[in-house]
Amino acid sequence: MEKVVQTLAEFEAEAARFAGSFVRHKEVATLITLSGELGAGKTSFTRSVAKALGVEETVTSPTFVLEKIYLLPPGKNFKRLIHIDAYRLEKGSTLAPLGFDELMQDAGNLILLEWPERVDEVLPAPAKKISFLVSPNGARTISYD
Ligand SMILES: Nc1ncnc2c1ncn2[C@@H]1O[C@H](COP(=O)(O)OP(=O)(O)O)[C@@H](O)[C@H]1O
Numbered sequence: 609m610e611k612v613v614q615t616l617a618e619f620e621a622e623a624a625r626f627a628g629s630f631v632r633h634k635e636v637a638t639l640i641t642l643s644g645e646l647g648a649g650k651t652s653f654t655r656s657v658a659k660a661l662g663v664e665e666t667v668t669s670p671t672f673v674l675e676k677i678y679l680l681p682p683g684k685n686f687k688r689l690i691h692i693d694a695y696r697l698e699k700g701s702t703l704a705p706l707g708f709d710e711l712m713q714d715a716g717n718l719i720l721l722e723w724p725e726r727v728d729e730v731l732p733a734p735a736k737k738i739s740f741l742v743s744p745n746g747a748r749t750i751s752y753d
């Protein structure tokens with residue numbers, strides 16, 4: 609599925625729609641990968657998903673800390689939103705230092721991962737792959753597969 613949005617407000621609305629649309633895995637965490645060049649909207653998308661799921665803290669880019677974990681309010685499909693940015697990892701790195709394998713074992717975890725290309729050799733199959741493409745006029749094409 610593909611969606612073209614023009615403004616940041618439309619982009620945020622699309623992320624919120626997505627946040628309400630997916631089903632939780634029963635056995636393992638739900639992994640969603642976010643691809644696209646710097647500034648394409650991966651972090652903004654995560655911020656809007658977090659907001660839609662009830663996170664009140666400000667979601668900032670985890671580029672330097674690599675990983676941030678947000679607790680979700682009770683009554684949601686998930687217990688935690690985990691935001692990982694693999695940008696600073698070298699191609700072929702593992703996610704072991706982030707405790708990724710353990711995080712994947714908990715079905716209460718929703719994991720949004722930026723720059724999956726850096727770690728694709730060690731990544732389990734994601735539930736959803738999302739990619740973001742910026743047009744010269746600033747519009748974003750969001751593709752889901
Ligand atoms: N239509 C739009 N959709 C998404 N982001 C937009 C849009 N227009 C402008 N922006 C801006 O583009 C930037 C996207 O940055 P960010 O989400 O950090 O990208 P990434 O994480 O992919 O590097 C933000 O500063 C955001 O405000």
Ligand SMILES: [Mg+2]
Nearest residue numbers: 650651669722
């Ligand atoms: Mg980012």
